[in-house]
Amino acid sequence: MPRKAVDQELSRERILEVARHLFVTKGYRAISMRSIGQQLGYSHGSLYYHFNDKAELFYAIAQEDFQRLGRLFEHVLNQSPSEGMSKLEQVMLEFIQFGLNHPHHYEIMFMTRDEELLAYAHAEQGRCMEMFYTIVRQSLSAHMMSEQDRHNIPRSLFLALHGFVSYYIQDQVTFEEVKPAATAHVRFLCRRAVEEAIQSA
Template sequence: MARRAVEHELTRERIMEAARHLFITKGYRSISMRSIGQHLGYSHGSLYYHFKEKAELFYAIVIQDFHHVTLLFDQVMEGPLEPGLTRIEQLMLEFIKFGLDHPHQYEIMFMLRDEEILAYCRSEQTKCYEHFASIVRKHLREEGHPLRNNLTLPHHMFLSLNGFISNHIQGRVSFEEIKPSAIAHVQFLNYNINAG
């Protein structure tokens, strides 16, 4: 009965959201299952009903966030185009939007440098990049683009987007605040791809 009550009151999602915030604001090493439980107003034992250890909890957060970005990429490629943007520009713009509208998630996914947790992120980062790269390559092939066989092009695009997001995420600005700058950035990238 006690476990059933805990399950209804303290969900995996609530735990993950609190842990995500604490990992970013306090650092992975300084957070324990006990401190996450205290933050939520529960004993740390209640958390173990959902996650057997802190590393499992962290990895669940990482997988959830990268899965969200993968779905976002697919939705952009299948959905309607915004006026004035190409498909690739919209793909890049949505990635920037995700980073700035979800700074805690983005920082966990791409900006934490703790060696203990990088192992959890690297495989998911690689999958995310590979998905982005496959979309870009497919689009360039379909367009008959001269650089369609350039294997490094998606990597350079991804790095440029990450740099843009990382630069603006420091100031905690929203996507809407810098949308004109973001559009200019992705159009500049696309122009240089087409000029290449």
């Protein structure tokens, strides 16, 4: 089949969507390019027009998902926060919303245990987390934090958000179902972060 025809019929985005679901629900090692092709209704050879192998396909998924979260952070930073919320609270709430409304994306990004796969996601994960850390530091810039707190506070906030998301992902709830709890969680975390920053000033 000519490459052009394949590209028109089977998009890269569709492959990523189906492969992401299969990797999360069945496990990376249990899934082959053939099984992904079967799920899509195409021969596995069609996938090779877009990806050289399964590892490249997984990396493309991780890269796309982290870029999506990065764009979300940038969008929030460029918009006025919701009434009664700080910019940092809004960013943290959007992170929770992203995780709960896109559980397969989130599991690929932050809950992968396979060491081989972690190697593919590590660089993208590091860039995403550094972006979050920078947002936290800028939000608390009015306080003269110690170098240790400049590292510890953003990390602690991220881990607290990750704990919230990973806990509720297990229950398969949507963000709207736990929005009041998420808002209270974020406000508590930000209040504690400011208190910690003030103490270290």
